[in-house]
């Protein structure tokens with residue numbers, strides 16, 4: 001994160017995650033009723049060709065209005081959803097093309113924290129079990145083959161023999177291995193009965209976890225220590241340690257999610273994500289559902305954990321004020337594509353894309369000096385991702401849409417013409433209303449600031465509308481006012497420095 005970046009063990013510009021042309025379409029309308037009614041299946045183009053890198057050790061913010069595809073991007077790149085197209089490389093390997101073993105490793109190395117700490121924790125499980133679940137699924141703790149599991153010891157106290165001690169090879173799952181050796185204390189006592197000599201071995205630490213058996217071979221005594229039911233206990237212990245690390249208490253492992261507040265639950269979600277020692281975490285709006293007073297604490301925790309464990313974050317947010325203090329770089333998404341990507345300071349202080357500008361202008365300003373700044377509000381709603389606009393997706397709302405070269409027209413007037421075209425193409429105007437108002441008067445009302453030849457063409461189109469001929473009206477306007485913003489998608493592939501400004505004004 002920004003303030004602590006110099007202390008981090010980052011390897012500079014190395015990409016840990018490389019997303020290229022990622023697409024995720026949801027199939028919609030393919031149900032039985034749709035077929036009975038003859039409705040065609042359509043696809044929701046939630047993510048429609050997105051490319052960016054997440055560099056090792058950084059926090060990359062992914063921002064944009066609700067519905068622009070941020071969560072889908074995060075979930076698809078983790079392979080929690082099946083991608084429609086594109087590639088994601090994690091540490092150089094294509095995530096969509098991993099064998100079972102590599103996939104299991106990826107599942108450990110890349111984690112997610114969900115937005116809603118209420119629905120993302122199973123209410124029937126204790127928080128200890130929730131945090132430990134990933135460890136259980138992945139067969140952790142793992143045995144370390146370098147840990148010595150056999151030793152010889154000389155037994156005094158009347159038994160003058162060399163005793164061979166061997167322990168189960170996964171002993172290190174039970175006791176903490178130090179420098180490659182699992183230490184278990186074994187004491188051997190001699191019992192002399194009538195007919196036989198019997199020895200007992202006992203283990204003086206972790207006795208609850210270990211069982212021991214003794215064999216009396218001809219001359220040597222063999223002691224075997226076996227591990228019983230240990231992994232669960234270790235996982236529970238680690239779950240408790242993780243709860244402490246995220247600011248809760250280890251003795252809360254047996255409590256249930258409903259016993260915790262929202263902020264505490266999100267801490268449990270973070271502990272769960274940490275349990276497998278990941279390198280990369282998708283944080284999907286991790287503080288959006290929390291009280292403002294708690295948000296800063298959770299953000300600070302995420303910041304500390306990033307430093308402590310060398311984590312890389314993809315931080316999804318719609319709240320730009322949060323992003324500014326957390327992220328090293330920011331990717332701005334609009335309707336399934338990246339509009340702009342760059343270092344956080346540059347995005348905030350000198351945005352290049354009209355959408356980024358509009359998004360920043362819509363953020364309430366804390367500083368009084370900035371409160372009087374002219375606010376160009378983001379007009380209209382995000383168009384449907386079922387049928388996104390051609391060319392630049394933001395062109396239907398863009399306050400800087402580019403007029404054709406051979407036309408002299410004020411920006412506001414051109415914006416109004418473009419809006420009128422949208423209405424005509426969608427056949428949203430009422431021909432009676434246009435006719436009654438008179439096309440020229442209607443134009444003066446709807447497209448003020450237009451004059452001369454341009455005004456004549458708009459009038460001509462409105463006359464066609466008055467006759468109910470929307471096709472001719474649309475064509476008349478298209479012939480005159482077609483813009484590069486609708487004919488050509490802007491280049492949104494990251495440049496050499498990783499930045500993106502997907503806008504024809506910056507071609």
Ligand SMILES: Nc1ncnc2c1ncn2[C@@H]1O[C@H](COP(=O)(O)OP(=O)(O)OP(=O)(O)O)[C@@H](O)[C@H]1O
Nearest residue numbers: 026044046065066067068069070071072073318385
């Ligand atoms: N399972 C699904 N089936 C069909 N459409 C979906 C599904 N999930 C999401 N969508 C649609 O995909 C688009 C992108 O949704 P997504 O949740 O990724 O956006 P977002 O930017 O994360 O928004 P939010 O901040 O509201 O979560 C939206 O139009 C949404 O309605």
